[in-house]
Amino acid sequence: MALTQIILEGILNNLTTLLVFLVVFILLWKYLQPSPYNFPPMPSWKIPFLGHLSFFNLKTHGEKDFWQAAKNLKSSTIAVKLGPMTIVILHKYEDMKECFMSDNFTGRGRVMLEELVFNGLLRDGPRWKEQRRFALSALRDLGLGKNRMEQKIQDECLYLTKTIEEYNGKPFDPTTITNTATSNIICSMVFGHRFEYSDQSFKRLMFLMNENFNDNLRKAMLSEMIPGTKYIPGDFFRMKRLKKNLDEIKETFLQPEFEQHLKTYDPNNIEDFIHAFIHEQKAREESTEQHWFNKQQLMWNIDDLFNAGTETTASTLRWSILCMLHNPNVYKKVRAEILDTIGPDRPVTMGDKRLLSYTEATINEIQRMHLIAPMGGLHSNEYTTEFKGYKLPPNTGILVNIYAIHHDPDHWDEPFKFKPERFIGPDGNFQKDDHIVPFSLGKHSCIGEGLARMEIFLFFVTLMQKFTIKSPDGHPLPPMEGTGGGTNAPKPYEVCFIRD
Numbered sequence: 001m002a003l004t005q006i007i008l009e010g011i012l013n014n015l016t017t018l019l020v021f022l023v024v025f026i027l028l029w030k031y032l033q034p035s036p037y038n039f040p041p042m043p044s045w046k047i048p049f050l051g052h053l054s055f056f057n058l059k060t061h062g063e064k065d066f067w068q069a070a071k072n073l074k075s076s077t078i079a080v081k082l083g084p085m086t087i088v089i090l091h092k093y094e095d096m097k098e099c100f101m102s103d104n105f106t107g108r109g110r111v112m113l114e115e116l117v118f119n120g121l122l123r124d125g126p127r128w129k130e131q132r133r134f135a136l137s138a139l140r141d142l143g144l145g146k147n148r149m150e151q152k153i154q155d156e157c158l159y160l161t162k163t164i165e166e167y168n169g170k171p172f173d174p175t176t177i178t179n180t181a182t183s184n185i186i187c188s189m190v191f192g193h194r195f196e197y198s199d200q201s202f203k204r205l206m207f208l209m210n211e212n213f214n215d216n217l218r219k220a221m222l223s224e225m226i227p228g229t230k231y232i233p234g235d236f237f238r239m240k241r242l243k244k245n246l247d248e249i250k251e252t253f254l255q256p257e258f259e260q261h262l263k264t265y266d267p268n269n270i271e272d273f274i275h276a277f278i279h280e281q282k283a284r285e286e287s288t289e290q291h292w293f294n295k296q297q298l299m300w301n302i303d304d305l306f307n308a309g310t311e312t313t314a315s316t317l318r319w320s321i322l323c324m325l326h327n328p329n330v331y332k333k334v335r336a337e338i339l340d341t342i343g344p345d346r347p348v349t350m351g352d353k354r355l356l357s358y359t360e361a362t363i364n365e366i367q368r369m370h371l372i373a374p375m376g377g378l379h380s381n382e383y384t385t386e387f388k389g390y391k392l393p394p395n396t397g398i399l400v401n402i403y404a405i406h407h408d409p410d411h412w413d414e415p416f417k418f419k420p421e422r423f424i425g426p427d428g429n430f431q432k433d434d435h436i437v438p439f440s441l442g443k444h445s446c447i448g449e450g451l452a453r454m455e456i457f458l459f460f461v462t463l464m465q466k467f468t469i470k471s472p473d474g475h476p477l478p479p480m481e482g483t484g485g486g487t488n489a490p491k492p493y494e495v496c497f498i499r500d
Ligand code: HEM
Pocket: 121, 122, 123, 132, 304, 305, 308, 309, 310, 312, 313, 316, 372, 373, 376, 377, 378, 379, 438, 439, 440, 441, 443, 444, 445, 446, 447, 448, 449, 451, 452
């Protein structure tokens, strides 16, 4: 008895030491095991929990810092740790093509904030595949690339022109009107109707969406990357605000629109995205196959269409105006081409595109130099994947530095100069370059590319046709700097539009 007690006491007294020893041993053993994976070179310094997060300027999308890190490591493919995730970053067009065209990288990483956002078209997996296919076909049927959408944008050009005229040449910040015009195009496509620029409920919708996309979402995502921040009292990381805005959008706008569309649904008259969705939902009612055509999914899809399709196009238009202020010679040539070809009054059409080579070259140069999404969207692999001699574990993040591709000195002559002429071929006509990828490419490429291109062309050419633009008297030119928000918009500036 006494002996058993002595042994038991001995074990108990040393149990803590034993456990500590065991944990240290397992950790050391795991650490010393050769990893079955191998990653591209990584910047050497990293901070526990944050990884390389603190090395990058979070006021931008990190594009310049990542590129510099790649140059320092003498490798166009690098890896970084951002919070808990390892992310491989590509800097070459050929690598982007190989990676994004393959089926191996269609994931969206560990989906952040997934109970709140990113559950619609910006997602991954079978649900995303089904919804992407549906959205692409719905957008096509609703008139993308055909006259129907063109007509709606032309109508919006008239409203935009009229609103700008009301400023009488006085300086103003074009942020609100460009956002309103592009939001109205998404409204026409999704709800089947547009709003007046002065409509208070529309202003509120835009405010909520803009605040979420450009401010709340970014902060909430940061909180997901830094462990423990969720438990900080208050709402420093804007999680509550994000949710509150989403609830208001749903209750005040989406829900009533959905109810109204249910009442007016006519299978022979599908004129907008909501009716197309209800149509598909009804077609699947009897189906035993798994599908995601339900009301909640529609709400998420609409949220994604607004988030992805409003600010992006509006910011591109604001970069365009800014580029014209900074490059008066290009501006003069663009205006002259437009006025010589279309004249001052006729509405601009998509058919004019092939006649306006220099203008088209200028738009390409604007999108080359001023990216709305310089790092594109986050991709990831589902299974262990070999890529460029590296062996990546499942759920490795993949980002492409589109900024680096658009400025790659191996491809572009004087990449940091604004030179639309680089897109003019020997025959004097516009010449496309595949290395321009503002909409990304491959399996997750932007589904709104066709619509966005149409909007940018029609809005930009109309503005150039109708107005002389100039900086307010006595003011220096606004800086060519981006905000680095959800979309890399130019910093707010004022401009005068003078009606000719
Ligand atoms: C100048 C305007 C725009 C730019 C520069 C742009 C750019 C992009 C980029 C870079 C991506 C990420 C692709 C990837 O992860 O590889 C994307 C995705 C997406 N965009 Fe756009 N976009 C624009 C306008 C639009 C518009 C007007 C819509 C809506 C009609 C839209 C809807 C989407 C959607 C739904 C996705 C997610 C696609 C997927 O994951 O399968 N975008 N866009």
